[in-house]
Structures are given as C-alpha cells and as structure tokens.
Amino acid sequence: MPATASSARQVSVSALRFGRLAAMGALAALILFAGVWGSWGTAQHVMLVKGREQGTVRVTSCSGDMCSGPFTPTSVGARARARVEIAQPVAVRKGRTYDVVLKPGTADAVRSGPAGTLYAWLPLGGALLLASVVVAGGMRLTRAAWVLAGCGVALLTGAFLAVSAGS
Known part of the structure; x- marks a missing residue:
C-alpha cells in the first residue's frame, strides 16, 4: 500500500x-x-508605408501632448497640408523637421524611419x-x-x- x-x-x-x-x-x-x-x-x-502619404513635418507649435506643423509630401500621390498633428511628442522639438507617415484619411502623423519604427x-x-x-x-x-x-x-x-x- x-x-x-x-x-x-x-x-x-x-x-x-x-x-x-x-x-x-x-x-x-x-x-x-x-x-x-x-x-x-x-x-x-x-512599417507598411506602400500607398500611404509620406513626407516631412516642420513642427511649429506644441501644446499638451500634441505638436503640429505643415506637411510637405515626399511620396507620389501625397498632398501638401497646412497642418498635421503628431500625438505623444517624444523628443519632438519646435522648429525641427521630422520624417512622417500620415494615417489614412486623417491629418495624424506618425514618425517614420528607424526612430519611428522603434518607438x-x-x-x-x-x-x-x-x-x-x-x-x-x-x-x-x-x-x-x-x-x-x-x-x-x-x-x-x-x-x-x-x-x-x-x-
């Protein structure tokens, strides 16, 4: 037992x-x-930028957790915009220019390149x-x-x- x-x-x-x-x-x-x-x-x-509007944004103003500025396109089919916004501005400074990708159908920009990908x-x-x-x-x-x-x-x-x- x-x-x-x-x-x-x-x-x-x-x-x-x-x-x-x-x-x-x-x-x-x-x-x-x-x-x-x-x-x-x-x-x-x-990461999947094909068909998305790519360009640069020169940050002209920041308030709270948003920064904004004019968008200059660098990809085919993208159009210039007077103002786009970058949410959660990590290491974004007024007066600097950043490479961005726009979210489809919006004026919301996301940093692109290695910094944007890692972030x-x-x-x-x-x-x-x-x-x-x-x-x-x-x-x-x-x-x-x-x-x-x-x-x-x-x-x-x-x-x-x-x-x-x-x-």
Missing part, C-alpha cells in the same frame, strides 16, 4: 507542476500578445520585460527569461537612442 500512496503523490505533484507551467505559459503568451497588439496600431503605419514597438519592449519575470518566476526557465529580458532592454534602449539622436 505505501507504494500506491507514493505514486499517487508523484502523480499529483506532476499534475500541479504541469498546471503551473501551463498557466504561467499562457500568461506569458497573453502578455506578449498584448504587447504586439499595443504596438501594431502605430507600427503598421510606419512604435515600445509596448512590445515593456511586454518582453514583464513576460521575462513571469517566465523566470512562474515557469522557472531562467535562460529563456534572460533572453526575453535582453530583447526587451535592447528594444527600449534602441528606441531611446534612436528617438534622442533624431531630435
């Missing part, structure tokens, strides 16, 4: 371990999916850091956690350096 109790305990411990790994894996996947989802809303405009993926960088904690603590996969954390730090640092150098 003692062998049966011991094997039943081993089965329950294995089931609990599998449950923990499955739950933490699902949580880490959900965090990463949310990071991609949060980034894609802006990243799609920066658009910032939510994914944060998600990578958060998922690394879940993977390390909940799944006990320290190497995978270090890889996730390293990718997140590299993305955040690259975005900071690219946006800072471009302003």
